[in-house]
C-alpha cells in the first residue's frame with residue numbers, strides 16, 4: 001500500500017503530499033517517520049492508494065509509525081480540507097492544530113512507571129530463599145504488608161540489586177504501566193444538584209429535543225447557564241456520545257474546574273495553558289483513547305480529538321478570544337459548525353451579551369433563540385449608578401475615585417463585604433512625558449508610548465514587552481518635570497493602600513499572572529477573603545462567582561468607547577455588563593458605580609440598565625446604515641515588514657490588483673489602503689487594505705483575494721488576510 005504523507009516542515013514549497021510505501025502499523029491519519037532529503041523527519045499519513053504515479057524503484061518506504069494510536073481522525077482530515085479552503089493555509093498548519101505541540105518532535109511521551117508484583121504467596125516465596133537473603137525476604141514481606149509496588153521506591157529502600165535478584169528467581173514480576181497525569185484531581189468537591197428552574201428545564205428540553213441544530217442561550221449573568229450546559233452534557237453522555245465545552249481562557253477558574261471535576265471526575269479532560277506540557281499531553285491522550293469524554297478548554301479545545309460528538313458548547317460566545325489573532329486565523333464558531341455538521345451534533349452558544357452578529361442570526365431564525373429572563377432565585381441585577389467625572393473635577397476632586405465610589409468602598413469594607421475595581425489599563429501610568437519639551441518615551445521597535453511600571457521601576461512596551469530604564473531627568477532637555485499619564489492598575493493599588501490602610505488589596509492583570517496558576521491563586525485568595533478589594537483589567541470581568549462581592553467600581557468606562565473600531569460600542573457594552581454581573585450574585589444585593597466623562601453616552605446608559613435588547617436595537621440599525629457586519633464582511637489585508645519600502649510597494653501593487661478586481665463586480669463596497677492604526681510593532685512597519693464586502697463574502701471572492709495576497713515580490717513582507725477581525729490595531 002502507498003501512503004500520501006505531509007511532512008512536518010512549515011514551508012510552502014514542500015507543503016504537498018509525498019508518496020511512501022507503507023509499513024506495518026501505519027494507517028490513514030498516523031504520524032510517521034519518513035526519509036526526506038537525506039534526513040528522517042516526522043510527517044502525517046493523510047491518504048492511501050494502490051499505486052503511485054512515481055516509479056516503484058524511486059519510492060522510499062516509511063520508516064515507522066510514531067505512535068501506537070492513529071493521531072488524526074477522518075473527521076479531522078476533512079476539517080483540514082475545509083480550513084485550507086476557508087483560511088488559505090498550508091496543510092501542515094492545519095495538521096499541527098490537531099495534535100499537542102509537545103508531541104511533535106518526540107519532546108514528550110506517555111509517562112510510564114515500573115511496578116513489581118509478587119508471584120507467589122509470601123510463605124511459599126520465603127521457603128525458596130536462602131537464610132542469608134535477608135534483604136530479599138524483607139522486601140517480600142514489605143510488599144505483602146504495604147501493597148506498595150513502585151519499582152523505584154522498592155529499589156531505593158532495599159537496593160536495586162535485591163529487586164533484580166528476586167525477579168531472576170521468578171519471585172517477582174516487573175512491568176511497565178502508564179502513569180497518567182490527571183490535573184486538578186484534588187479540586188473535587190461535592191457534586192451539586194439542583195432542582196431546575198422552569199427556564200432551565202425548558203432550555204434543556206429545547207436543546208435536546210429541538211429539531212434545530214444551533215442554539216443561542218441568551219441569559220442574564222447569574223441565570224444558571226452553566227447548570228444547563230452540564231445537564232445537556234449529561235444527556236449526551238448517557239447516549240454514549242461525547243461533548244466539547246469551550247470557555248474563554250480566563251474563565252477556566254478553580255470554580256469552573258471544580259464544578260466539572262466534581263460532576264464528571266476523570267471523564268472530563270481539561271485543556272488549558274495553566275497545565276504543564278506533560279499534563280496537557282496526557283489530557284489530550286485520554287480524550288483520544290476515549291478514556292475521557294468531555295473536553296473542557298479554551299479556543300483550541302475545539303480541535304479536541306473526540307469522536308461521536310453529541311454537543312459543542314461555546315460559553316461567553318461574544319468573547320474576542322474565540323478568534324485567533326495569529327496564523328491560522330481561524331474563527332472558533334466556524335470550526336465548531338463544521339464539527340456539528342460532521343457529527344450530527346448540537347451547537348450551543350451562550351452569553352448574557354451575545355455578539356451583534358450572533359444575535360442577528362438568532363433574530364433571523366438561523367439559530368434558535370432561548371432566553372433566560374431571570375437570575376436564579378430572582379436575585380435582582382445590581383443597581384448601577386453613573387458618576388460624571390468631569391463634575392468631580394469641577395468640584396475639586398482630582399482623585400481617580402469619585403466621592404460616591406469612595407463612600408461606597410468605605411461602607412463595603414466596614415460591612416465586611418468585598419469590592420472589585422475594574423480598570424483596563426495595566427502598569428502604573430499609561431505614559432511618561434516631559435512637561436517642558438513634550439518628549440514622550442516610546443518603544444524603539446513599536447509606534448507606541450511606553451507605560452511606567454513602578455514595582456520594577458521600568459518603562460515597558462505593552463506590544464512587544466521590551467523594557468527600558470526609567471529616568472528622573474528628561475533624556476532630551478534634562479528637565480526634572482516629568483508627568484505621569486493616565487492611572488493604571490498598579491497605581492490604583494498603591495493609592496488604595498494609602499486611602500484604606502490595613503485593608504487587603506489584590507491585583508489581577510497581565511503582570512501579576514505571568515507565573516503558572518498565578519491567576520488561579522489570586523482568585524482563590526480573594527474568594528477566601530484574604531483581601532477585600534480586587535483591582536484588575538478585563539480579567540476580573542469574566543465568569544467569576546464571588547458570593548460576598550457587593551460593590552463593583554468601573555474606574556474609566558470611556559476607555560474602549562472611542563476606539564476607531566466598529567465594535568467599540570459593542571465591546572464597551574459587553575465589558576461593562578459583564579463586570580457589573582460580578583456582584584450581587586448571592587443573597588447580598590450589589591451596587592455598581594460607573595465613572596465616566598461621557599455620562600450621557602447611550603451605550604453607557606444602556607449598559608447601566610443592562611438593557612441588551614435596547615443596545616442591540618440601536619446597534620443593528622447603525623450596522624445596517626453604515627454597512628458593517630452582519631450586513632457586510634470586513635476584510636483587512638495586513639502588510640508588515642522591517643523594510644518599509646518593500647512593505648509599501650507590496651501594498652501598492654496588491655492595492656492596484658484589488659482595484660482592478662473591483663471594476664468587474666459590485667460586491668466590493670469599499671476598498672482603501674492606509675497605515676495600520678499601530679504603525680510599527682516589533683520593528684515591522686504595518687500597512688493595510690480595508691475592504692467592505694456586501695453580505696457574507698462568497699468563497700469565489702475570498703479565493704480571488706487570497707490569490708492577490710499570494711502575489712508578492714518581496715519575501716520579507718508578511719501579508720495576512722483577515723475576515724471580520726476582532727482586533728484592528
Ligand code: ADP
Nearest residue numbers: 194195196197220221222223224225226227376
Ligand atoms: P451564569 O452562567 O448564567 O452567569 P451560573 O451558572 O454561574 O450563571 O449560575 C449562578 C449561580 O446559581 C451559581 O452559583 C449556580 O450554582 C446557581 N444555580 C444554578 N442553577 C440553580 C438552580 N436550579 N437552583 C439553585 N441554584 C442554582
Ligand code: ZN
Nearest residue numbers: 434437474477
Ligand atoms: Zn524635556
Ligand code: ZN
Nearest residue numbers: 443446461464
Ligand atoms: Zn515595543
